[in-house]
Amino acid sequence: MxxxxxGFPALILYSALLAVAALVPEIRPGPxxxxxxxxxxxxxxxxxxxxxxxxxxxHGDDEKWRAQCIKVRADGPGxxxxxxxxxxxxxxxxGLRLSMPPIEHGIFHMLEQAWSYELALRRAPSAADxxxxxxxxxxxxxxxxxxxxGPFSTIRLIWYAYRTxxxxxxxxxxxxxxYGYACASGRIVDERWFPSNRELARFWGEDPWE
Amino acid sequence: MKRAPIEAVYRWYFDPQPMQPLVIARIVFGLCIFSxxxxxxxxxxxxYGPSGLVGPALYHGLRPPIGYLDPIIGGWxxxxxxxxxxxxxxxxxxxLLVASLCFAVGFWTRLSGLVTLALFAYFVRLxxxxxxxxxxxxxxxxxxxxxxxxxxxxxxVDAWLARRRSGEGPRxxxxxxxxxxxxxxxxxxxxxxxxxxxxSRIDEAGWLQGQVxxxxxxxxxxxxxxxxWQPWKPLLSIGNWVAFVLEPVAPLxxxxxxxxxxxxxxxxxxxxxxxxxxxxxxWSYLMVVLLTSFLPTAHLDAALRLLPGVSEVRTNR
Numbered sequence: 001m002x003x004x005x006x007g008f009p010a011l012i013l014y015s016a017l018l019a020v021a022a023l024v025p026e027i028r029p030g031p032x033x034x035x036x037x038x039x040x041x042x043x044x045x046x047x048x049x050x051x052x053x054x055x056x057x058x059h060g061d062d063e064k065w066r067a068q069c070i071k072v073r074a075d076g077p078g079x080x081x082x083x084x085x086x087x088x089x090x091x092x093x094x095g096l097r098l099s100m101p102p103i104e105h106g107i108f109h110m111l112e113q114a115w116s117y118e119l120a121l122r123r124a125p126s127a128a129d130x131x132x133x134x135x136x137x138x139x140x141x142x143x144x145x146x147x148x149x150g151p152f153s154t155i156r157l158i159w160y161a162y163r164t165x166x167x168x169x170x171x172x173x174x175x176x177x178x179y180g181y182a183c184a185s186g187r188i189v190d191e192r193w194f195p196s197n198r199e200l201a202r203f204w205g206e207d208p209w210e
Numbered sequence: 211m212k213r214a215p216i217e218a219v220y221r222w223y224f225d226p227q228p229m230q231p232l233v234i235a236r237i238v239f240g241l242c243i244f245s246x247x248x249x250x251x252x253x254x255x256x257x258y259g260p261s262g263l264v265g266p267a268l269y270h271g272l273r274p275p276i277g278y279l280d281p282i283i284g285g286w287x288x289x290x291x292x293x294x295x296x297x298x299x300x301x302x303x304x305x306l307l308v309a310s311l312c313f314a315v316g317f318w319t320r321l322s323g324l325v326t327l328a329l330f331a332y333f334v335r336l337x338x339x340x341x342x343x344x345x346x347x348x349x350x351x352x353x354x355x356x357x358x359x360x361x362x363x364x365x366x367v368d369a370w371l372a373r374r375r376s377g378e379g380p381r382x383x384x385x386x387x388x389x390x391x392x393x394x395x396x397x398x399x400x401x402x403x404x405x406x407x408x409x410s411r412i413d414e415a416g417w418l419q420g421q422v423x424x425x426x427x428x429x430x431x432x433x434x435x436x437x438x439w440q441p442w443k444p445l446l447s448i449g450n451w452v453a454f455v456l457e458p459v460a461p462l463x464x465x466x467x468x469x470x471x472x473x474x475x476x477x478x479x480x481x482x483x484x485x486x487x488x489x490x491x492x493w494s495y496l497m498v499v500l501l502t503s504f505l506p507t508a509h510l511d512a513a514l515r516l517l518p519g520v521s522e523v524r525t526n527r
Binding site: 003007008022051093097099100105108110164 | 264335338351412422428429436438
């Protein structure tokens with residue numbers, strides 16, 4: 001009885017929510033936008049995703065990602081410098097990589113999330129996105145400030161993107177993000193999005209990986 | 211007469227179905243969670259502890275609200291979860307390892323499954339989602355379907371202990387049956403996954419120009435082997451088109467007699483190929499397991515008989 005009058009309708013409802021929430025905008029008729037929004041939000045609230053749009057935002061530009069490398073350098077109170085990340089101070093741009101080290105994975109995705117807030121800010125200024133971006137970067141900076149080999153006064157982080165031409169195979173590099181974080185005040189003190197190569201070279205050298 | 215379609219749908223959900231796909235899912239999901247976390251043992255403090263990447267506070271609040279109810283329910287749930295000290299983090303992490311292994315082998319199956327789900331959700335959603343690929347988020351409801359099914363009755367320590375008490379022999383594979391609704395939810399969820407993945411790329415230039423598999427293998431973030439892939443572009447382009455065609459139509463074709471089985475095998479081959487060249491966490495294992503729900507039971511039985519303890523239970527008693 002319970003199965004027929006409670007379980008069965010619940011299954012029908014849940015299945016319908018899954019089906020409606022899976023209607024991606026590319027093919028969704030306009031009148032279904034609101035039902036989709038409701039179903040998607042309701043499911044996501046309880047941690048259910050109908051699906052994940054894998055390998056999305058694939059543009060047809062000639063430049064393709066090759067590697068994204070992160071380097072973190074700390075300044076000590078006496079002016080001493082220490083390279084904190086990656087542990088082997090190597091950026092892997094080619095070769096065999098059976099799995100991605102979990103810490104690198106976490107740092108990279110935190111930066112990617114901060115970067116998505118930055119891009120949103122460029123489209124439409126928003127105090128909330130700015131706060132989220134800074135909070136994420138702040139937590140990342142604080143993580144390096146807490147390192148046992150400290151104390152440090154400033155953390156500087158650079159995220160470099162290396163790309164390949166699909167047509168010719170030629171490689172290019174570009175700084176994706178660079179920021180400085182003051183350990184004492186817990187604030188981001190020096191942030192430059194897309195700094196010039198000259199600005200970067202002044203701090204990191206011509207190429208921080210070579 | 212009017213009630214016939216409703217009755218048919220009711221039977222579709224509740225009539226007994228083979229539990230083989232769910233038993234396989236229990237074992238593989240448990241092992242996926244276990245192995246994904248075993249390799250994180252050296253990084254427990256750095257990933258999840260109070261001095262780790264996201265700091266002592268719970269992750270909730272770092273991202274924008276994701277739904278109408280999320281700020282209310284998410285905030286309310288997070289208020290019950292203690293912020294982690296180092297000792298608590300290590301304890302919970304150890305408990306996740308033990309629970310996921312118990313779930314895989316079917317020891318106290320439902321309880322270990324629920325503990326696994328709760329702790330997995332804690333580490334992924336409340337501590338650091340950045341340290342996982344999409345598979346971890348996607349797996350959670352699927353894990354719940356498997357927990358809901360009586361998989362502990364088959365190919366499990368629980369079943370072995372029960373047999374020792376009763377003195378009965380192992381259940382034949384033909385008796386691995388139970389109400390089908392967890393299997394149906396798994397099948398529906400697999401279809402919505404392919405629908406989202408397949409149709410969200412339908413107008414994207416990278417896919418339409420056949421470049422996406424090249425993008426994946428060329429990028430050290432995804433690729434297991436980053437070499438000069440330029441000479442392989444024509445072959446990689448074929449891989450692009452195979453995925454472009456296989457996935458969007460899967461939610462329809464998987465249900466068709468005969469074609470569905472072939473389509474499931476083609477998708478399995480695609481995921482195995484992806485697993486060989488790309489580095490995307492447990493995604494391929496997850497999808498292959500879900501696809502077994504569309505394979506004939508005889509094929510799954512043939513594979514299960516390769517396992518010790520199953521080989522001698524070919525026939526019905």
